[in-house]
Amino acid sequence: MSKSTEVKGKDKEVIKKLESVGKTILTQIDSGKEPAIELPVRTLGNIYFDKKSKTIKLGDKTSQRQFLNVAHARKFMQTALVASEIKKIIGEQATTSIRDLYYALKHTIAGTTENTFEEQSESDPIIEDIESSLDLLREELHLAASSKGVIVGTMKVKDGKDTIDLTKMGSGGWGIPSNVEPERIQIKDLDADYVLFIEKDAVWKRFNEDQFWKKNKCIIMTGRGQPSRAERRLVQRLNKEFKLPVYALMDADPWGMYIYSVIKQGSISLSYSEEKLATPDTKYIGLTVQDVDTFKIPKEVTIKLNALDVKRLNEMKKYDWFKTKEWQKEFDLMKQRAIKLELEALSKKGIRFITQTYLPEKIKTKDFLP
Amino acid sequence: MSKSTEVKGKDKEVIKKLESVGKTILTQIDSGKEPAIELPVRTLGNIYFDKKSKTIKLGDKTSQRQFLNVAHARKFMQTALVASEIKKIIGEQATTSIRDLYYALKHTIAGTTENTFEEQSESDPIIEDIESSLDLLREELHLAASSKGVIVGTMKVKDGKDTIDLTKMGSGGWGIPSNVEPERIQIKDLDADYVLFIEKDAVWKRFNEDQFWKKNKCIIMTGRGQPSRAERRLVQRLNKEFKLPVYALMDADPWGMYIYSVIKQGSISLSYSEEKLATPDTKYIGLTVQDVDTFKIPKEVTIKLNALDVKRLNEMKKYDWFKTKEWQKEFDLMKQRAIKLELEALSKKGIRFITQTYLPEKIKTKDFLP
Numbered sequence: 001m002s003k004s005t006e007v008k009g010k011d012k013e014v015i016k017k018l019e020s021v022g023k024t025i026l027t028q029i030d031s032g033k034e035p036a037i038e039l040p041v042r043t044l045g046n047i048y049f050d051k052k053s054k055t056i057k058l059g060d061k062t063s064q065r066q067f068l069n070v071a072h073a074r075k076f077m078q079t080a081l082v083a084s085e086i087k088k089i090i091g092e093q094a095t096t097s098i099r100d101l102y103y104a105l106k107h108t109i110a111g112t113t114e115n116t117f118e119e120q121s122e123s124d125p126i127i128e129d130i131e132s133s134l135d136l137l138r139e140e141l142h143l144a145a146s147s148k149g150v151i152v153g154t155m156k157v158k159d160g161k162d163t164i165d166l167t168k169m170g171s172g173g174w175g176i177p178s179n180v181e182p183e184r185i186q187i188k189d190l191d192a193d194y195v196l197f198i199e200k201d202a203v204w205k206r207f208n209e210d211q212f213w214k215k216n217k218c219i220i221m222t223g224r225g226q227p228s229r230a231e232r233r234l235v236q237r238l239n240k241e242f243k244l245p246v247y248a249l250m251d252a253d254p255w256g257m258y259i260y261s262v263i264k265q266g267s268i269s270l271s272y273s274e275e276k277l278a279t280p281d282t283k284y285i286g287l288t289v290q291d292v293d294t295f296k297i298p299k300e301v302t303i304k305l306n307a308l309d310v311k312r313l314n315e316m317k318k319y320d321w322f323k324t325k326e327w328q329k330e331f332d333l334m335k336q337r338a339i340k341l342e343l344e345a346l347s348k349k350g351i352r353f354i355t356q357t358y359l360p361e362k363i364k365t366k367d368f369l370p
Numbered sequence: 371m372s373k374s375t376e377v378k379g380k381d382k383e384v385i386k387k388l389e390s391v392g393k394t395i396l397t398q399i400d401s402g403k404e405p406a407i408e409l410p411v412r413t414l415g416n417i418y419f420d421k422k423s424k425t426i427k428l429g430d431k432t433s434q435r436q437f438l439n440v441a442h443a444r445k446f447m448q449t450a451l452v453a454s455e456i457k458k459i460i461g462e463q464a465t466t467s468i469r470d471l472y473y474a475l476k477h478t479i480a481g482t483t484e485n486t487f488e489e490q491s492e493s494d495p496i497i498e499d500i501e502s503s504l505d506l507l508r509e510e511l512h513l514a515a516s517s518k519g520v521i522v523g524t525m526k527v528k529d530g531k532d533t534i535d536l537t538k539m540g541s542g543g544w545g546i547p548s549n550v551e552p553e554r555i556q557i558k559d560l561d562a563d564y565v566l567f568i569e570k571d572a573v574w575k576r577f578n579e580d581q582f583w584k585k586n587k588c589i590i591m592t593g594r595g596q597p598s599r600a601e602r603r604l605v606q607r608l609n610k611e612f613k614l615p616v617y618a619l620m621d622a623d624p625w626g627m628y629i630y631s632v633i634k635q636g637s638i639s640l641s642y643s644e645e646k647l648a649t650p651d652t653k654y655i656g657l658t659v660q661d662v663d664t665f666k667i668p669k670e671v672t673i674k675l676n677a678l679d680v681k682r683l684n685e686m687k688k689y690d691w692f693k694t695k696e697w698q699k700e701f702d703l704m705k706q707r708a709i710k711l712e713l714e715a716l717s718k719k720g721i722r723f724i725t726q727t728y729l730p731e732k733i734k735t736k737d738f739l740p
Contacts, residue, residue, distance in 0.1 A: 092721065094579065094721050094722065095575070095579055096717065096721050097576075099572060099712070100576075100714045100721065101717075103671050103712075103715050103716075103717045103718050104718055104720075106670050107668065107670055107718075108670055144572065144575055146571060146572065148571070150545035157540065159539075159541055159542065160540055162538040162540040164538065164539060164540055164542070169529075169532065170527065170530055170547065171529055171549065172546060172547040173544075173545040174539070174542050174543075174545065175539075175542045175543040175544065177541035177542040178575065184541065185541075201516060202470070202514065202516065205465070205467070206466070206470075209465055300477055301473050342469070342473075344467065344470045344472075344473050347466065347470040347473045348474055348476065348477075351459065351464050351474065352464065
């Protein structure tokens with residue numbers, strides 16, 4: 001914890017990369033060139049769905065941030081400040097939030113009335129610049145993104161000196177930390193057949209209370225709505241390192257289905273990190289409008305689509321990754337019936353219908369959407 | 371987990387209370403009276419700050435819900451439905467969300483086109499009616515409120531067959547379950563001097579990463595913003611059953627200070643349960659505008675109060691429970707300087723200033739607000 005803590009492994013590599021930013025600038029100055037930093041362009045025009053990796057990706061376009069350009073000078077200074085502060089944080093072996101970083105760097109520049117940063121909205125994109133140009137995850141920069149999910153199931157995690165048995169969490173769960181990189185979190189004694197990713201906390205609680213993970217040898221986790229980076233990264237690790245299938249259980253509405261697509265192929269805003277966050281193997285286990293027929297779900301518990309739902313549905317129909325016949329069929333059915341439904345609607349068939357009948361049935365018949 | 375699970379202890383008592391609702395109606399019918407249910411009035415006029423218990427409370431006013439009154443008949447039917455479904459859930463030894471309960475009960479009444487419930491906003495107040503009239507906590511009715519907080523520190527919890535050591539949670543924490551009643555959660559091997567309740571998850575993570583709870587023998591928890599019932603109930607249990615002092619660490623703004631007041635004396639919307647949820651012993655450890663002077667916090671990291679802040683501040687100044695000279699002084703200082711500040715602003719003084727200097731100093735000098 002002290003400043004003298006030795007920096008090693010991945011951290012050493014990251015510090016080298018950060019130092020390279022400074023060294024490049026120095027070399028440019030020494031050779032009489034204008035100091036400039038090369039950065040990937042992160043606008044929509046440089047983002048695409050990569051059919052090979054099956055994730056959303058950043059293209060090859062780059063732009064220059066020049067010190068002697070009035071329009072670039074402030075951002076140039078900010079980039080150097082952020083890179084240097086991150087180096088310091090790693091050196092102290094601490095982790096910090098992007099909000100802390102903003103405050104730590106905010107000051108009035110000596111001899112002027114100008115602040116280094118006015119708002120956090122100025123420092124956040126600089127962090128993203130550094131992540132994307134150095135091809136590093138935010139977590140590798142020791143920056144903590146928020147995480148709010150919980151996990152239990154037939155495995156253990158080793159986190160520092162602690163080994164946490166995820167079969168012994170009672171009615172709670174292990175609160176997923178913001179950094180789940182292999183250097184921090186080791187997965188041990190995994191004896192599960194699949195990962196079940198549940199959109200909603202209340203539904204996750206039902207699965208935990210019924211000890212579904214014990215009877216069905218699996219891992220259950222929730223991101224409590226749109227999952228944050230840590231939950232997505234953990235799913236990817238369980239899939240890539242341990243070859244576990246991943247099933248997503250969401251509301252049958254455009255929002256639930258969109259969250260699924262973020263788990264599966266990523267989001268536009270994090271395009272530069274998606275290869276390390278997305279899990280293209282993920283399958284959509286439910287709910288679907290088709291389930292209404294399959295499981296004879298009473299009409300009263302379905303909800304009418306509203307104008308916003310229909311608009312979103314039409315947009316999603318056009319996304320590259322939803323252009324499979326199975327998804328197009330589901331979207332068409334949703335439009336035609338003009339209904340959506342929530343996971344909790346299954347309670348109409350009994351409080352434990354979802355854990356005792358619906359899920360086991362779906363897995364047995366492999367009734368997934370791709 | 372099966373339907374034949376024996377119902378005992380508190381559950382048995384709760385079922386008796388639920389049955390008494392039905393029995394009263396039957397007795398009324400048998401004796402030729404109009405069926406009616408007596409309910410506490412839950413409007414603002416019947417809510418007050420009780421100076422003895424130091425919590426927000428519901429007064430004695432009641433109203434009648436009559437079966438033969440056209441304006442009451444629908445709600446009367448709904449009340450009977452909800453009470454009966456809750457009895458069933460307890461009988462099955464399950465726990466469910468209020469959203470599940472709504473869906474489970476929603477159906478079209480035979481021979482009509484009328485639904486039992488149209489929206490969850492119809493079933494939620496009925497649940498509150500039952501809670502307040504039978505003087506039961508939602509958790510005792512086996513209804514799971516959402517919970518999103520995490521906890522670590524020098525204690526263990528026994529939850530069913532699992533004993534969870536809260537000193538061994540790594541960089542994560544134990545996700546607080548929605549029911550923390552003594553029948554569910556037993557507190558074991560508690561060896562802590564106080565509870566530190568932290569408003570923000572990112573700040574909690576700083577305290578956890580620095581193992582503050584180990585060096586200072588304490589329990590640290592966060593509700594990630596406005597805490598839910600489970601987090602508040604757990605704080606109350608640690609204070610009432612184990613006599614632990616409770617310190618709240620919030621942003622120095624009207625919102626952080628209001629969250630503090632909810633932990634301490636409760637909220638208007640849950641007035642009927644506050645005696646079981648609020649912790650009047652809670653002390654406000656920070657941040658304050660006074661801290662700006664005490665800890666020489668640079669001006670750049672303070673934020674200007676906006677019109678909404680000032681409005682809220684003026685409202686809060688008038689609350690009974692804020693009418694102490696210490697709080698009035700702090701509010702006046704905030705108005706006079708026209709600034710607020712976030713916990714993360716302390717990072718300006720160093721990433722670990724908050725855990726290594728600020729908090730220990732505040733506790734040492736007992737620099738609290740009441």
